[in-house]
């Protein structure tokens with residue numbers, strides 16, 4: 001896979017018009033992410049816009065609910081024909097298994113290829129202090145992220161979302177087939193913002209990430225296409 005195809009650009013903007021402006025500026029980007037802000041604002045029409053332009057789609061709605069509810073959401077989302085869908089690993093094994101089964105059944109009913117279902121391990125905006133003192137989780141952060149990835153794998157999921165700082169360990173333990181998507185990626189020249197466990201794009205790929213989610217360093221740049229190209233050149 002070309003390096004440019006391994007970068008997923010999140011469309012974290014409030015309206016369809018803002019998203020279309022970004023998509024048009026970023027002609028060379030093949031893979032876009034539609035997350036909570038844009039999906040809540042526009043609904044599925046944004047997915048049709050991306051599909052009409054032959055883009056790959058990461059539908060990042062981060063489901064987190066009881067098994068029956070996540071299964072219903074996955075069955076509905078399976079009809080969109082997207083490539084990746086997210087659920088929080090902390091929804092638990094029954095919910096993860098129900099979500100995976102519903103995604104496959106929903107895709108089959110619509111004669112679509114099932115999206116890959118990947119689990120959030122621990123949000124990249126949290127650090128070891130947040131984990132210990134706020135979430136009261138008595139595990140070291142890398143161990144916790146690994147346990148969440150293993151829970152996802154044991155539940156039949158296709159992969160995990162993790163910080164690039166944990167990618168190497170997850171790759172070693174979960175194997176080559178397990179899809180690792182890493183947000184919290186920052187070129188040396190970009191602001192970290194609210195990301196607390198970041199690495200550079202080159203380090204993230206070296207650690208074993210399959211895909212990098214890189215947002216504001218590209219989307220908030222004065223020239224988003226130039227920022228995307230700069231990252232690709234730095235990786236080449």
Ligand SMILES: O=C(O)c1cc(=O)[nH]c(=O)n1[C@@H]1O[C@H](COP(=O)(O)O)[C@@H](O)[C@H]1O
Pocket residue numbers: 010012033035060086120122123124125161162183184185193195213214215216217
């Ligand atoms: O699921 C995600 O994509 C995600 C998980 C996570 O742990 N951290 C995280 O930042 N993300 C998403 O990745 C994107 C990161 O954007 P930037 O911080 O602008 O690069 C946002 O759209 C987040 O919603």
